[in-house]
Amino acid sequence: MIDVRTLTKTYAGKRVVDDVSFHIPPGGVVSLIGPNGAGKSTLLSMMSRLLTMDSGQVLIDGLDISRTDSPTLARRLAVLRQENHFVSRLTVRDLVSFGRYPHSRGRLGADDLAKVQEALEFLDLADLSDRFLDQLSGGQRQRAYVAMVLCQDTDYLFLDEPLNNLDMRHAVAMMRLIRRIADEFRRTVVLVIHDINFASAYSDRILAMKDGRLVHDGPPDHIMTPGVLEDIFDIPVHVEQVRGQAVGVYYR
Template identity: 60%
Template sequence: MIELTELTKVYGRQTVLNGVSLRIERGGLTSIIGPNGAGKSTMLTIIGRLLRADGGQVTVDGLDVARAPGRVMAQRMSILRQENRFTTRLTVRDLVSFGRYPHSQGHLTPTDRSQIEAALGFLDLGPLAERYLDELSGGQRQRAYVAMVLCQDTEYVLLDEPLNNLDMKHAVAMMRQIRRAADTLGKTVVLVVHDINFASAYSDRIIAMRDGEIAHAGPPEAIMTPEILRDVFDLDVQVTEIGGSRIGVYY
C-alpha cells in the first residue's frame, strides 16, 4: 500500500501540495486526474522519490521513501517521468535493459536477460529491439520507455502522463497494455492522465485533484458524474454510459 500523510510542497509563495493524505491500495490501476497545476505530477514524483516533499511523509508497504535505501525502493517501485531524454544513442534493447540496474548493478545475469526479453515481448517490441530510439515513432518510443519500467519488475509502477504525444490509436493501445500489466503481471499501477475518458474506461480507482488537494477519490462510477467533474474541472460535462463504462464528453 502507498500511504501519504499530510504531504506538502511549496515553491516560493505557491503551495503545490497542501497537506495531502491518501491511501492507494495494492493491485489494479489507479488514475490521477485534475486540471493543470492541480499537483498531480508533483505528488507522483514525490511518491517516486524523484522530488523531496517540504512536509509530511510517503510510505510504500511501510517503508518511508525518503529514508529507505535507494536500491531497496528501486526493487519495489519504478517510475516513468513525463519527460525522458537520453543524450546517448541507444537501441530499444539497451533502454529496456536499464530497468534491470537495481537488480544487477550493470552486470546482467540470465534472469535479467530473461526479464528483458519478457518486457520486450509484452510491449510487442521484439521486432524493434535493435532499432535506435531516434528511429522510432513517438508511440513506439513511449512503448519502449514503459517496457523499461516493467523490466524493473517492481510491485508498484508509477507512470506520469504515459499518453503524452500519442494519437488516439496509440493512446488506446498504450492504455490496454498498461491495463494488461495490472491484470496479468499483478502490478499496482498509478498513473497521471489528462483524458478522463481513459481514466473512466480503464481504471479501478480515480483520484481527482484540485488546487493541490484531493477533491474526490473512488471507483469510476462514483467519480464520473456531472457534479464531480464540474467541481474538479470547472466546466459542464455530459456523462454517457457506453458498454458499461462511463464516458465524459466536454461541452
C-alpha cells in the same frame, strides 16, 4: 501498499500540494486526474522521491521512502517520468536493459536477460529491439520506456503522463497494455492522466485533484458524474451513459 500522509509542497508561497493523504492497497490501476496546475505531477514526483516534500510521509510496504536507500527502493518502485531525454544511439534492448540495473548492477545474468526479453515481447518490441531510439515513432519509443520500467520487476509502477504525445490509436494501445500489466503481472500502477475518458475506462480508482488538494476519490462510476466533474474542472459537462455506466464525457 502505499500510504501517503499529509504531503505538502510550496513554491513561492503557494501550496501546490496541500495536505494530501490517501491509501492504495496492492494491485490495480489508480489514475490521478485534475486540471492543469492541480498538483498531480508534483504529488507523483514526491511519491517517487524525485522531488523533496516540505512535510508529510510516503510509505511503500511500510518503508519510508525518505529514509530507504536507493537500491532497496528501486527494487520496489519503478518510475516513468513525464519527460525522458534519450540518447539517440541507444538501442531499444539497451534501454530496456537499464531496468535491470537495481538487480544486476550492470552485470546482466541469465535471469536479467530473460526479464529483458519478456518485457520486449510483452510490449511488442522484440522485432525492434536492435533499432536505435531515434529510429522509432513516438508511440514505439513510449512503449520502450514502459518496457524499461516493467523490466525493473517492481510491485509498483508510477507513470507520469504515459499518453503524452500519443495519438488516439497509440493511446488506446498504451492504456490496454497498462491494464494488462496490472492484471497479468499483478502490479500496482499509479498514473497521471489528462484524458478522463481513458481514466474511466481503464482504472479501478480515480483520485481527483484541484488547487493542490485531493477533492474526490473513488471508483470511476463515482467520479464520472456531472456534479463531480463540474466540481473538479469548473465547466459544464454531459456524461453519456449506457445501461447506467458512463461511456463518455462531453464538454458543453
